[in-house]
Amino acid sequence: MVVLGAMALGATVLGAQVPSRHRLIIDTDFALPPQDDGLALAFALNSPELDIVGITTVAGNYNLARANADVLRMLEIAGRTDIKVYGGTSKPLNHPVDEYARTHYGKWWSADPPPMPPGGFARIMLQQESAADFIARTVTASPRQIEILAIGPLTNIALAIQKNSSFASSVKRLTIMGGAIASLPDGGGNATPNAEFNIWVDPEAARIVLRSGIPIALSPLNVSRKTAFDKQALDAVVATKTPITRMIESQMGPRFARDANFHPHMYDEVAAASIVDPTIVKTRTMVVDVDDHHGISYGETVGGDDLWPGAEGARRIDVQYDIDNARFMKLFTERISKPLSQ
Ligand SMILES: [Ca+2]
Secondary structure (H helix, E strand, O other): OHHHHHHHHOOEEOOEEOOOOEEEEEEEOOOOOOOHHHHHHHHHHOOOOEEEEEEEEOOOOOOHHHHHHHHHHHHHHHOOOOOOEEOOOOOOOOOOOOHHHHHOOOOOOOOOOOOOOOOOOOOOOOEOOOHHHHHHHHHHHOOOOEEEEEOOOOHHHHHHHHHOOOOHHHOOEEEEEOOOOOOOOOOOOOOOOOOOHHHHHOHHHHHHHHOOOOOEEEEOHHHHOOOOOOHHHHHHHHOOOOHHHHHHHHHHHHHHHHOOOOOOOOOHHHHHHHHHOHHHEEEEEEEEEEOOOOOOOOOOEEEEOOOOOOOOOOEEEEEEEEEOHHHHHHHHHHHHHOOOOO
16 A cells, blocks of 8 residues: 555655656546446546546447436546546547447437436536547647546547647557457457447547557457456455445346346456556557448458558557456456545
8 A cells, every 4th residue: 555655646755756647538438337437437536546637528338418427426426526527529520320320239329318327417517628628738738648548439539639730749648448350369340240339439530549640559349358247246346335336236236136147348447457557468569440431341440460551541559459357357346346535
């Protein structure tokens, strides 16, 4: 605890500089657990290595109103109303709402009012500034100091790139949960046969972001598919009673009660944990680009060891391809189940 406390403050101990915290913006298509964004935020709030400088919302799993309502309520439950929330875009840059979007997973296109979160709607409010404006302003004010964890469609990040010409070169690092690399084991899509959901919702934004030159770590389905949140993990998390674990128990307990073998993959949680401890994943550099043609592979992330015809202008990024699942789960459950601290 002494070591962590010193790290948390970025302090000097006996004249030796210890690592400073990651100053982090979290960009999320948020919903409360059992959705992975909710579990990832619970992990982040309880990780002293992370200094969350703001949360920005985007439409994805549900619409923007649901993301806003749920994340504001989660911060109240966690007692972290000091963290400001900035509302993002309610629709992708170009993706049309077609019959496939309406009938398959994801309510990004919906105008449904958000359901009441546990304990009622939050009393705290969104900030006036838009997500893209906040991201661009904050990052360019502290060049190469701010990291971004993007765990939804990349619309806000693409808009920040378009709004401010010095933004991309000012980002310290961008960790993305998204994509699926077919040329690596456990690839293949989940929104379509080839496309992963976050990238598929806004392929045009993802292509802008991946080609921007921002230092990127991609956490694709290839690693998500090697993980699962199971009954054992739930039991470990709720063994300690905190406002967060009680909420997780109320949200997820009934689901596991109906099916003890329920074991959803972990997506955004892996991306968040890989910032706290990069050694839990194996990473390789690849050229990665996004297919934004409205054809059978719309939204596919294609990765290769070198540039290939048609990918001119694509960039080399870090791609996670394997995970030490036992160490990840230990870190994840320990963090979520410990008492909340600021
Ligand atoms: Ca997400």
